[in-house]
Amino acid sequence: MRNLKKILAVITVIAMLASMMVVPALAEGFKYENEAKVLNDLGLMAGYGLGDEVNRAQGIVFALKAAGKAAEVEAMTDEEAAQILDELVVDKDQVPAWAVKWVAYAVKNGFTSGVDASVAPKVKFAPLQSMTAAELLVWLMNIGMGYKVGTDVSVSEAVNAGIITLSQAMEFGPKTALIRDDVAGILFGAAKNGVNADGKKFIESLIEAGFVSEEAAIAAGLIEPKPAKLEVVGVSATNLKQLVVEFNMPIKKAGDKDNYSIETEDAQAKIDEETNFELQDDKKTVVITLTNAAAQQEVIDLKIKGIESESGLKLDETVIKDIELKDTTIPQAISAEVVGKYTIKVKFSEPIGEPPADGKDVDDFFSVDDGEYLIEKIEKFNNDTELNVTLYSALEEGTVTIEAKPAIKDYAGFGITKKTFTLDVVKDETAPVVVGYKDAKPTEVTLIFDEDIVLLEEPTTEEEVDGKTVMTYKGMEFLENFYHTNKNNTAYDLKASGKELTIKFEDDYKLPEGRAYIYIEKEVLQDLWENKNAKISYVVEVTLDTEPPVIEKIEQDGESAIKVTFSEDLDADTAENVENYTILKDGKEVEDIISGASLIESKVVKITFNDDLSGDYTLVAQKVEDKAGNAMSKTTVAFTMKDTTAPVVKGAKLYYADNAKKQTLKVTFSEAMAVSGAYSVLDLEKYALSFGSEKIFLDDWKNASIKAVDNNKAVEIKLPYDNAEAVEDGKQFALDVVGLTLEIARVADAAGNKMKEFKFDVLSIDEAGNVSIDKVELTAEDTVVVTFKDKLTTFKTTDFYRKSGSTIESALKDTSGDAIEIARIRHSVNKDGNSEVTLVLDEGFKTTVMAGGDWKFRILVNEEGEAESANVYGETIEIEEKDVEDKAAPVVKEVYFVDLDDSSLADSHTYKGKDMILVVFSEAIDDSTVRGDNKVSGFSVSGNKAELSEAYLLDEGIIVTVGTEDKTIAANTAVVLIGKNFNKYVDVSYNDSFGMADAASNKVKSFDRKDTLKVADTDYTPW
Incomplete structure (x- = not known):
């Protein structure tokens, strides 16, 4: 806020200076008269009089007033002000009476050193002297734009800050007296192109302060109108390991693997959970450090979605095509520092692919004090742009040299230029502290320390914990030192890397939405100087996930399954519920095609089918939830199933062997075959018959013909002959299947899959018989x-x-x-x-x-x-x-409401407050399929405030009475439902995803029984 006040102060100074001698109309023939008009319209100048001069006394008065110092100035007594002038100002007699206090205050507080250094420590203020460009720029830059410059450099620094151009510096710099036309040129340049010391544009500060409206600044051409839509400006690659994504406006956060994906099949470049995403200082640029580097000159397509601008605009899903990852730049070692008792950190200009690699000699890469220090290991940090060199011996205080060698290479294989650094070794005795955080999610947060850290107990092995792969510790109680809110919410996994510590929490112990406190007990981690931490308490802001998952892609998995990748981690129960998925073919549902759904990765569902699929289909998915409970609405995604199985010959049969004109050989394949191209089944030359030591290729058979039948799954080869005996040239005769075999050269199915063998040898031929x-x-x-x-x-x-x-x-x-x-x-x-x-x-x-x-x-x-x-x-x-x-599934034959109030068990204490419904099936249910891990086994009730508490298979035969008729229910054919508020109007439903089936594994299908239930009585005691 102080900066904004200073900006207003400077603008007021300039505006007041410009209005000292107002001329009613715009003067003719001045260089910056158009700029002056713009500044007048914006309120940055008052009046024109572009040929008039200004003086220093006028300037200092208005500067101090605009800076908010007027009250302090007026609080001075006349005696105090006069005394200051008497003691410090050599030209006090030239100061007008109305300016005495103002000049005195400015001199007292060091706001002016005057115009003559030779009189120092006194000041020659020169109140009536004309103002120079250097003086004006000092006021403008120091008071309003956050700089600290003197008159000796203010002109050159103003060029660097974009306030004036080099030609303007040459124009204004030599002038001993500025006129209002010059002021207009300088002020317009500051408003148009000036950049404050903090990097913000000067005009943006004026807009934020409310001095100039954004609409007026746009109309004046000082700023470009903000884009109405968040867009990707471009994606480039500076090396093989990093992509640079540029947006057209500032964004809230860089995003992660859910926001970026490589759409190119078989790309070597890889984005996954290990990929790093960094938002740069301009808030418009994201640097993606890939998990796997690209191949040299690899071309990829990058899909970007879900990114939000600071103003709340959301990016439409965007695919940037044909991004070439190419690296022709030699990497450089740019700096080094001693970061620990045993460690030197070396920073590079780009990610380093080498070192280290297993089996490599670390001395190939670095030398410390010409080999006096032996290197233990080399580790990569900060997106592979930093290498920590760990030594066997502690560094001694003084200096140390480290040489980085050309064996260190980037991901394109280019070695660095050899570089030697001489470093001071100064022991650090300060414990590491947390200075920031990133990626605060309900289940994890990454804390950022002021220096590299290591955990005092490192993980030992990987284990599966509730379906997650985590690192385990020698004493798992070590994790209790890291928690949020209170000690009940301990971490289940930790990862320290450089200055970052990622802490993960189980789903049942999530971070709360909004402000959350992260606690780390003392002496559980240390810096590389072995300074252990004090107890840490750090506040983070956790944003609740409110976005439902979306389907990112569908991949074929064999011919009877697909893998569906979602945008985020999924809730297992909803992801594995087959009721949430439907398969369409030509717009119609393919019934009973899905056999199961399983969550094979945190966000990947494998859907298996009862049959092989081939062709174009549509997946309809709905009600699948993420870990935060956000359920997706109905979504349809098209996918194609390709035939990937090589065809085989199922058999060959000879027909009409006794008919000279109709003799036919039928060859049947496992699927529809190619009928054109190099691997067509219609090429007679691909078939040969063998009998004894003789072989005949069927393209040599006189008058032979071939055609595809049975939807191209078979071929009929007609082999006519003139008489039953072999003719003289041996090219036609009556065939006998005894000892007759067929060879087929390599053919392909309709999808282009070739037979695995180059030919089928000795395929016996059957004679005509029966249809099996x-x-x-x-x-x-x-x-x-x-x-x-x-x-x-x-x-x-x-x-x-x-x-x-x-x-x-x-x-x-x-x-x-x-x-x-x-x-x-x-x-x-x-x-x-x-x-x-x-x-x-x-x-x-x-x-x-x-x-x-x-x-x-x-x-x-x-x-x-x-x-x-x-x-x-x-x-x-x-x-x-x-x-x-x-293959017949059990079906519901009857559903009975058992009226316990009218039964002989009405007085039994075991029945108090409980009701019963019997669901009777057409056959026995396999008791192993009634899920023991769910007490209601897929059943639900509704209506009359009904509540279901238990469901189990009745493993004994009973008799129920309906009216006056007794009905026998066989053992294992009925499911007993226990609950409250049951009556004959209760609706009973079952979800077949729970897998209840008969002994032959035929699953009971979902049903919803809404008709009035029959009322029954029974002596059966279920408890």
């Missing part, structure tokens, strides 16, 4: 699905079910061999191009339970003992008995 059954599954309580290994082009329902009067034949049999009645049969083709037959069971046969899992399936046959359904080659379905696999 892949699997038979009970998929729901009324549905059995039969999947084939080929497509049926002729389909007959009588192969599966026949009914004539009371006679029933069914391909499905229960454990007793009795027929399962089928109400409806449907045929379809699945995504693999194979047939699926869906059998809908008759109403009386619905079930999710197969006793012992022992249902059987066998195709019905005709009089010839064959099925009638067949594929395009006439192969009928195989006649082979198959087990029916249980």
Whole structure:
């Protein structure tokens, strides 16, 4: 505030000086008349009279008044003032009567030394003498801009401060008397370009003081209008380890790994938790010191988001493309100092890549007193720009030399120029103290000391603690010396590096929002002179996280999983809840595709799928929370799943071997194949048949042809012949699968994945037979699905079910061999191009339970003992008995509210204040899937102020009475819910992320039962 008052003082001085002789109109022909008009409009000058002079007496009066000294001046008595002039001012008789006190006060307090040094210690004030540029600039710079200059250097220093130009210095400097036109030029220069001693622009100080409005300064062209939007001006690289990000206005803080990410795949440059971000003094520039240096001339894209300006503007997500990291500058050792009893610190012009490296000789890098001191180790600090050289012997007081050698290299491999420093060794006896802090978050803070520090107990090993990797100490009680607020909130991890100490706290012991006190007990750390700390108490300001997490990227992980990276550390429960994720294909939900979600890193979720995915998809995520409990709103992010699996040949089969025109070889692959390009499956030259010692390449086969079938998952190769015997040139004949093998040169799938082998050798060929059954599954309580290994082009329902009067034949049999009645049969083709037959069971046969899992399936046959359904080659379905696999999840059959008030247990003290609901399933639940770590196991209740306190699997059979009817509930088929305020109108829900399942691992699906519950009575005592 004092500086602002001084600024106003100077402006008032100049304005008053300028108004001493007011001329009503702007004079003609003056150099700075336009500037004078601007200054008049801003109130920095009063009137024009640009040709008039000013004197020193006038100037000192107005200077002291504007500086707020008027009261002190007036408090002087006339006698005191006269005495000062008599004793100290040699030209007292020239001082006008109205200026006596002012000159006396200025002389008394050393504000003026006069114009003649030869009379010192007296003063020749020269009150009526004209003012020079040097004098005006001394007043302007010392009183208003924070400088301390004399008249001998004020002109040159004014050039350095931007007040006047070099040509103006040459113009004003020689003048013995300034006129108001000159004053206008100098003052306008100060307002336009002048910079105070503290680095702030002079005009900005005037605006802050309220002397000039920002709008008026902009209109006058003295400042540029502030940008309306926070933007990145540019990103550059000064070396391979650092990026410089420049913004168009001051920002609040540098940001961290959540605000910057490298978007270039396979970039050597790396940003992660270990990356350092430093906001420079101009508040517009951030220097990022990368965790991994870039390769020479590496080109990357940098994404920046979440940065906020000092004025509250937020940066739109920005990607700066094609940033070249290039280093052609030789690094330099720029300074050195003794920082400890055994340690010398050497500072460099850029980050150092060498030393040290394991196995390197430290003497290659430094020499201390020509090798008299032996070097123990070399450590990097401060973004690799400082090397601490630790010696085996303590440094002796006096001087020491250290030579930095060319073996020290930057990350581009350039060695430094050899440099020798001679240093004074002066023992430090002062304990380290905290001088600042940074990165104050709820779970950690970094304290900054005035010198390098080390902990008196260093960590020994890494351990996993609650999913985090932390360093452990010989005595974990050491951590109790570092805490916040009170001793209950101790640290769980510490890291000392140079002058910085990072203290981390568990989620349950977070720093409070706003002001927080950090405590460090005495003698738990020391500086490098072995001075131990006194007890430390330091106040930090913690900003609460209010921003929800966002998805930064999605990466494919194999063909059946993705890794989703969020912007910050996540809450595990919400991150691993599969209900918070949905997969869309072509805008429609892909049902039952997600099998699980796991938090594999603090902000990375791995989502696994039940099937391999290929193509374009969309992930919908919602309700995922960060550590502060901020939940993300519904977010959709597109991603692509690429086929990464090499194809294989599933088999080859020969058809129509006895038909000269139709003889066909079908080769089936594991997936859709490439039908063009160098690795196309349609090149006949890639196939060769071998029989005995003979081999024939199929492109040599006369009239051979090839085409892709089954959605490019197979090829049909037609191999016609003229007669059954081999012709004279051996290029066509009737094939016999006995001893016949096929070789295939390297081909690729549709995604471009090549077969691992360059060729498949000795692939046997099958002869035509039957269409195999892949699997038979009970998929729901009324549905059995039969999947084939080929497509049926002729389909007959009588192969599966026949009914004539009371006679029933069914391909499905229960454990007793009795027929399962089928109400409806449907045929379809699945995504693999194979047939699926869906059998809908008759109403009386619905079930999710197969006793012992022992249902059987066998195709019905005709009089010839064959099925009638067949594929395009006439192969009928195989006649082979198959087990029916249980893939049907348990379903809720009934939910009962047990009215304890009407039951025989109403008087039991164990029931007082408690209510019960029974959830009955279609089959037994595997008790190992009812989660013991959560007492409600995924169930919830709502309505009527209902409160759920416990849920468990009923492991015994009971009978409940509904009205007058008794119903038997088998053991392990019901879940008992215990709570308060239950009645028949309570809604009951279950979340399938808790994984309750039957013995075959079929998970119970989420449900929400909102209909009125049946009221039941029971003698069952659950407690």
